[in-house]
Amino acid sequence: MQTPIAVGDHLFACADIGLLTCFDARTGEIRYSERLAKSNEGYTASPVSDGRHLFFASELGNVFVVPAASAFSVVATNALQETVLATPAISDGTLFFRTRGKLVAIGASR
Numbered sequence: 001m002q003t004p005i006a007v008g009d010h011l012f013a014c015a016d017i018g019l020l021t022c023f024d025a026r027t028g029e030i031r032y033s034e035r036l037a038k039s040n041e042g043y044t045a046s047p048v049s050d051g052r053h054l055f056f057a058s059e060l061g062n063v064f065v066v067p068a069a070s071a072f073s074v075v076a077t078n079a080l081q082e083t084v085l086a087t088p089a090i091s092d093g094t095l096f097f098r099t100r101g102k103l104v105a106i107g108a109s110r
Helices: none
Strands: 005-007 010-014 019-024 030-035 053-057 062-067 076-079 089-091 094-098 103-107
Touching: none
Parallel strands: none
Antiparallel strands: 005 010, 010 019, 019 030, 053 062, 062 076, 089 094, 094 103
16 A cells, blocks of 8 residues: 655545545645556555655556646656566655666666
């Protein structure tokens, strides 16, 4: 089961079937409840955030990037092409994903 994540005035919770719900952190009011993907992908890893975006890794290895805002959209999808069950980590602007066989680092070129 994923851990919900708070970013700014929003609380985000994602069900294991990829149903993402955004709540107003102060009132508990639901802002939206939407599926991350059209396919039936499972989600075990908890999301992480850089303060502007949320990153959700599906068990199939697809990473969905969603703005940390009260309106839903998927701004990017990236395929790691291996199973992902572990929660990603962020350090110094780099995202780290542990797949079944690799440690994948994604960051801006320096």
